[in-house]
Amino acid sequence: MITWRRLGEADFPQVGEWLSQPHVARWWNHETSPEAVARDFGPAARGEEPSEDLLVLLDGRPIGLIQRSRFADYPEYGTELTAAEVDVPEGAMTVDYLIGDPALTGRGHGAELIRAIVAATWADHPGCTAIIVAVHAANRPSWRVLENAGLRRIAEASLEPDNPIDDRAHYVYRIDRPAGPARG
Secondary structure, three states, rough: EEEEEEOOOOHHHHHHHHHHHHHHHHOOOOOOHHHHHHHHHHHHHOOOOOEEEEEEEHHHHEEEEEEEEEEOHHHHHHHHHOOOOOOOOOOEEEEEEEOHHHHOOOHHHHHHHHHHHHHHHHOOOOOHHHHHHHHOOOOOOHHHHHOOOOOEEEEEEEEOOOOOOOOOOEEEEEEEOOOOOOOO
């Protein structure tokens, strides 16, 4: 069973280890020193930033990380998407995610995680209208996870890559909040 909880400072060594794994490091391109992890994840862990950094658990065992945020809290991301002619509706959110243990990749856990966080987002954030995720076009495992979780590709966009070795080619995925029951 996939669950999660807010990332805490005690989790930072695990996050640093995951960020150093080749399958994660290739796409996240993140510094992995204890100081860098504390610098970059500390504000969200302490509630000083509006994003949610969540430790992902499989049957109670840490396996990954998901970051969930509102485009309104980080307007530069929405502006970049809008400039690439991607519709970012008011209330839209985004997620970023990783499965840290390479032995656990390719087993469906990523899609299970995305399906679960999408369902939870509708409950946790009643104002969320859509979840929009941009993924580098060469990161096939990541965009396949989104497809397997039910998100649909809505655009190809030229966006700033997370890793400077990459070009700007991205696929953009979206899932909209399900319509509620008809009111009569």
